[in-house]
Amino acid sequence: MFFPILRVLDLEGFLELSYVPANNWETRESRPMNVYAIWPYGDFWRCELHCTIKYGESFRITSGSLDPEMLKTGICLFYPTVQKLKSKLNVLPSTPYWHSNIPEWRCTSGFYNDKAQTSYQSEIFPLPSKASMLTFHPFIQFNEIKNYLLVINVIREPNVLSHKIDLFNSVNLEWHGSAPINTNSASIVDLDSFGFTREELPLFLSQEMAGIPFGLGIAKDGSMLSLEHTHPPASLVLFGNRNEIQSKIKKIWLQRLGKSK
């Protein structure tokens, strides 16, 4: 499990990393941890010891305090471990030391400017290198705000590969355009340039790359920021075989959109 710090547009990113589990019954881990910063660097992951952290401690990292090289793709990962890691890795480490299920062990990631801050509870597991993403974005805002789609992707391998995301009207399936998104990156798409209206529900589809999509809103005067992720299709139902239903929903939409383009 990894905890991301991000930097996009002219916003600084921050990460509040806390060695405090969410519940008192799933994990007994309390050993001091090495916290490594890991970022993609050509054919390998660069890895650097950032600090050590003891149980109960918490610290804040800001993007401005990091070497710009570490945030070249918009994302740098932090990984707590009892191991010592080499400075170059071919794949991301796979052992999570901070781990819980109800809920996932998370930290706080977000953005800030000189007037406002926005955050979400963050954790990221590497995604399959070949996968797809389908989501709907119901909270584009209008007037005094700029709207962006932020797509976070991390895969185990260090490659930064470029793919595309297509944007549709979910009712009439009209194609509004496409934009590039990258693996091992925080990709930004300017949504205001695609002409969605306030009554439309945009649908975003990437057939080659999975990711965690977010709606990012920035007040034009910078006085407020808003960040929230959009749901995967499995979130439209509860109980039963949600993975199977997610596959089914994706398949139907893919078939319909394939015909429409």
Next chain:
Amino acid sequence: MNKRNFMRKTKYAIWIPRKINRKPKGRASVISDLFPLRSDSNWQTHFELLNVAGLISGDNSLTQRRMARFVLFNCEGEKLAEKMIPIPKSGRQTVNLDSGFHASILEASAFAVFHEYSEPELEIGNSFLAERGYTGYSRKHAKIRAYVHGNLDSIAFCQGEIQAIGNRGLFPRHYTVQHPLRGPAIYEFYLSNPTPHSVSIKIQHCEVGGTWKGIKHFKLRSMGNRILRIEKKDDSPSFIRIRSRLYLGRPVVFRLTDQGFDVFHG
């Protein structure tokens, strides 16, 4: 097995077996979160209404009228009112939950949204349609909103009956909010009880390196809710945890500063 391991496994066995939610009783049930509703003089609440059944079926174009049932609750978990709203044909409608929405809105502090659909149109097996959608909050007269998605899958609706589907455990457990408090800011923690029973809640606070201290103790009725307000004056991090029998006592967090606010699920 040593004594410590035995104790740990016994505790684990007691705590683990049940899931966060119980399956609704009726097969035709639909599920909703209990969404925080802020309708006092400082706040506005907005809900993004979508055609959830259409998104599942892969066809978001409505050919017939379909409705969503908005239900308002007060802080004691009592139902105040309900209102049927047509699902928008265009794909999205922002529903403003203000006095124009319903006269009882000022007494309400939570709401749920139950979608109507005909069962044969969705092939979802043993699953249930769930509204876990997006609520936007804004300070009065502000031009933009901060959005947060549903936090707990709390209640089900079937043939006129509302059922709280959250589970509680046999013993109290801790949930630590996964966000260190940093000031200067005012934090408001919105807690709700998704179980069918009253639940005792103890709120504890701890500075980094310090010990946990109780700061509030109250009871939440089934489907009831409460906002806990904490002023954090300095920048040093501290933590809040919730001791209760709730399986997942996760609050929605509002962080207010002089310049604005942030909202997220903690």
